[in-house]
Amino acid sequence: MKISEVAERSGVPASTLRYYERLGILAARRSPNGYRDFDEGHLERLDFIAAAKRLGLELPEIRRLLELADTGTCTGVKAALQPLLAEQIAAVERRLRILTELQQQLSAAQAHVDACPDSDEPCRSECAFRAFAGTAAGLDQE
Amino acid sequence: MKISEVAERSGVPASTLRYYERLGILAARRSPNGYRDFDEGHLERLDFIAAAKRLGLELPEIRRLLELADTGTCTGVKAALQPLLAEQIAAVERRLRILTELQQQLSAAQAHVDACPDSDEPCRSECAFRAFAGTAAGLDQE
């Protein structure tokens, strides 16, 4: 199977497939003419990669997992995935907390700004400017 | 006030203050020796910038808001801020929905992987590998 067919069937652009090969995530055999030659196993591998990406794993992490799946035991893969998933779940919970906080800060900012009196004065450090700057404290990174 | 004092009082590195000046967000007068010369107004401006960043606005957006605050009316600033805040609130809600979905997918993946039998077999397309790749469908970008 040539690269464009994999691209079409997987929805992953050919340029990305070549990039994944560079990263050591997806190696194809080569035909005698030098073209990459993929099989169904590579499509499964791409399903794995897509799932891992959707779940928030980074490509180096995915590479490690795939190396383990290629060389290690089923139990080993399971043992590697478990803490990774637990960490992702914790990270998602952190982000949910931060976003919920952010939601409240945005609502507060909206209320502050809405409460500003209309005025044709220049607005250097007044009303909306101050109301806005005054909100959103105590919010860490995202 | 020289740049290092602003850096210390605002917590924003001097390199970032220079960067903000390049972006047209924070312009300081110059002393006769060429050094930047800041005042309290610049610290207020930095509070505004920090708040806007925490609320998820991007620097070009912040620049537009500050230009408006510098030249326009109070009412104009308020009118610019309102739809921006509404859009940020909608964006945060979208992200909350996606993260909540992701949380469920991660839990499902965790359950699938936990349910895999331990085995010393090689794990190419078996158990954890498949269980993991099978989850996490229908999740769009973040």
Add this chain to the structure above:
DNA sequence: TTAGACCTTAAACCCAGGTTGAAGGTCAAG
């Protein structure tokens, strides 16, 4: 045999929001 559709590579570019480095000017203290 030549057009055009496909494949190959290496290297440069993209995003945002900065950070870092080199080369040099300014200023106060000892």
Add this chain to the structure above:
DNA sequence: CTTGACCTTCAACCTGGGTTTAAGGTCTAA
């Protein structure tokens, strides 16, 4: 008068996950 702490500019670099481009090889159909 020199040392060291500041300040200046401009340009290059960083992250992550790719995309784009240039230059060239291969294959198939007319």
